[in-house]
Amino acid sequence: MRTTPKPLFLALMLAASPATANAAQQTCLDNAGNQQEINQCSGMENQAADRELNNVxxxxxxxxxxxxxxxxxxKQAQRAWLKWRDAELLAIYPEREPGYYGSGFNACWNRQAASLTRERTRQLQKWLDGVEEGDVCAGSYPIKPTPPELQEGRTSP
Incomplete structure (x- = not known):
């Protein structure tokens, strides 16, 4: 007997760390028995990607x-990115008559939105992680701290 994914359980799993969210997404898809459940999984994937973006x-x-x-x-760049993302999604899936893209449309839309959102999260993450020292084009990105063992005058044991 096949059981359907439990929305609350899956939402909690997807709200966890990105690695856990990816595993939960795959589990959700593995357990999805119909298009509605696939759509639900992709919607949770999109929500998880959006939460991670907002956290970063x-x-x-x-x-x-x-x-x-x-x-x-x-802030100005983020507002512009949000407008770009929405326009990009509409370029990929221009508005058409209902049913034009088939029953998988919601899943496809959500997966594409999640992909774009994860890419933006990686871009923003550079302001937290920093870039390598010596990057003359670093701009406002912070420089990664030099590990103690690589600091001048120190040698590794």
Missing amino acids: YQAVLLQHGGDKAFIDHL
């Missing part, structure tokens, strides 16, 4: 809160 965005705002010029431009 808020962390960047917090970490760089003292740099008003950067924060103002980052």
Whole structure:
């Protein structure tokens, strides 16, 4: 007997860390028995990607809160990115008559939106992780700290 995914359980799993969310997404898809359940899984995937984006965005705002010029431009860039993402999705799936894209449309839309959102999260993450020292094009990205064993005057054991 096949059991259907439990929405609350799956939502809780997807709200966890990104690695856990990916595993939960795969489990959800593995257990999906029909298109409605696949659509539900992809919707949760999109929501998880959006939550991760918002978490990283808020962390960047917090970490760089003292740099008003950067924060103002980052907020402007994020608003523009959101408009771009929505326009990109409509370019991929232009509005058509109902049913044009088939029963998998919602799943496809959500998976594409999640993919775009994960890419933006990776872009924002650079303001938290930093870039390598010596990157002359680092701009507002912080420089990664040098590990103690690589600092001048220190040698590895």
